[in-house]
Amino acid sequence: MSRLVSHNYAAVVVGAGPAGVAVLGNLLELGLNKIAWIDPTFDGGRVNSKYREVPSNTKVSFFRSYATSVQPFRNIVQSTRTPNAFSVMNKLDQDDTCSLHYAADMCKDLTAGLLKMKQVSHYRGEVTSANFEDHNSTWTVRIRLADSPTSNTEVFAPRLILCTGSAPIATPAQPVVADNAIEQLDLDTVLKPSILHEALPKNEPVTVAVIGASHSAILAIMNLVDLARTSHPNLRLKWFTRHPLRYAEFMDGWILRDNTGLKGQAAEFAREQLEDSRLPVSEAGQFIEKVDTSKGKETAAYASHFPNCTHILYAVGYKRNPLPRLSRNGRVLLLNDDHKQLEWDSGFGGFLDEHKEVIPGLHGAGIAFPERVADPIRNVEHAVGFFKFMKFLKRVTPMWI
Ligand SMILES: Cc1cc2nc3c(=O)[nH]c(=O)nc-3n(C[C@H](O)[C@H](O)[C@H](O)COP(=O)(O)OP(=O)(O)OC[C@H]3O[C@@H](n4cnc5c(N)ncnc54)[C@H](O)[C@@H]3O)c2cc1C
The missing domain is CATH 3.50.50.60 (FAD/NAD(P)-binding domain)
Structure with a gap:
């Protein structure tokens, strides 16, 4: 439940997997001082709930780079009592891969540190809908609270960031x-x-x-x-x-x-x-x-x-998890191939409407909304992974504020 009385925020971040955690780190580093963060469990996302026993496909050094990329993370690393997930990871061979439980524990420690910060208000629950009103440039974000599923609460912000993940x-x-x-x-x-x-x-x-x-x-x-x-x-x-x-x-x-x-x-x-x-x-x-x-x-x-x-x-x-019901001035925005009322554009980490106009304040990151990258021989792929999310966010988040 929120620790703040006011429900107005500078940003609302949905999802607390590695992408949501990285968004928090970047927004805090950029000076946003009132952020609402929403997730049913705040427990590291899928890497913790599903992939703890999976061997990583990335080197340990990339997880470490993720955890030290922004000052708020470095502060958490320094202030977390040792031994902790970071000190354990530091002892691994940085050029080797590892079991993903190391990355999951790191994500959980960063989450715990972020949740203690006064700039962050967290809501355990699920975002069910969000509507943007042009007249006040505000997203109204509706949350079904995990503690009492029959009651909803609303938070308000000019920015809404979707880090809602994917599933097989x-x-x-x-x-x-x-x-x-x-x-x-x-x-x-x-x-x-x-x-x-x-x-x-x-x-x-x-x-x-x-x-x-x-x-x-x-x-x-x-x-x-x-x-x-x-x-x-x-x-x-x-x-x-x-x-x-x-x-x-x-x-x-x-x-x-x-x-x-x-x-x-x-x-x-x-x-x-x-x-x-x-x-x-x-x-x-x-x-x-x-x-x-x-x-x-x-x-x-x-x-x-x-x-x-x-x-x-x-x-x-894998495919994106279902999104909350999104709308603008009450008109539903659908994200699918038939109705491009909502088109993901990783160039700036935001969304376009069917007229190719930017939907104000709506952003995404993580496996659901990855960066589109082209290699030197023009193969196009989606950049997925802890450090790739971080690299992408360091590039795009300054455009969001
Ligand atoms: C098999 C496999 C192996 C991988 N191995 C690696 C690896 O070795 N190295 C690496 O860097 N990456 C790896 N990845 C890629 C990536 O790091 C993970 O997929 C990662 O879990 C994606 O993070 P995410 O935050 O985007 O999504 P998730 O971890 O899925 O987190 C999304 C969060 O959003 C919450 N959420 C969703 N909808 C709502 C809503 N409406 N309201 C509130 N909360 C909501 C969910 O409950 C969840 O907590 C791997 C992926 C897979 C599938």
Whole structure:
């Protein structure tokens, strides 16, 4: 609940994952002294709730750079009693990757420090709607409070920043099997070995159809193979993939597929065990049958292999969490491909309406609203990751105030 009586703020920030935390750090550094921050739990976002057991794809040094990029963070790091998440991270090999629980703990420590600051008023709850009125240039932001879900409160500010995150696509627009034909596994569960082992039966034959070859798909295959060679000897995988494995590659001063290619442990595992030349002889290959679903082959491949599968796992990407209902002067603003009343523009970290005019004071960051970047050979990607969010925010937040 708010510690302040007044509900007028300089900015309202929605979401307390790594992106929301980074927004707070930047706005405070720029001198905003009255910020409302809203999240149901203030517990580090998805990196803490879902990815603690995932190996990072970025080096430790990038997490450290994130935590020391702005003065408010440096103050928190210095004033947090040791040992803390920062001192623990400092002791890791900075050039290596790490388990994401280190990054999650760091995010939680920064959150705890931010919540103590007098400039920050926090509301545990969910933003359900926000309306901008042109006549007073103010967003009215409605919050359903977590402590009493039947009561709402409203806060007011000229700036509204959405850091609302993304979640795995549970079922693609065109599912490859009819609903309920095969039991569906949840990607979040498969990325958490401590709960995955209970999600699958141990003593009966289980065949999981894994759809995709993304970073998350490879992490999922790693975890499932680990189960097959330890506690679940009857577990087998059918891996449906339509393109060769794609790796991030160090070029001359830049990284090809920096945001979409395989990195870290997932890349090592894929190179050593999943490549066509390795699969027939690798340990993982004892449990995996690879099925080619490249264009033209998919229908026949699914038809012949699915009857033998007991479970299906889609690892086909992430999509934005549903946004609060947004409106301007009472007119609803929709963010979808058909109605471009709200178009994300990472050039300035804001939104345009259908006339390509800036929607005043509305901004975004994080995995839901990432920066669009082009590499030297003009491949376009979305820049996702703690330090990339921070770098983006350092560039755009001065334009927001
Ligand atoms: C498998 C995987 C591995 C990754 N590995 C790395 C890595 O190694 N290194 C790296 O730097 N990055 C990594 N990332 C990318 C990225 O850092 C994480 O996805 C990160 O969690 C995104 O942070 P976020 O703040 O944008 O979103 P989230 O962490 O999803 O946080 C969003 C927050 O907003 C809240 N929220 C949503 N809607 C509302 C609402 N209406 N009202 C109030 N609150 C709301 C949510 O409850 C949540 O707390 C990885 C991502 C994935 C998927």
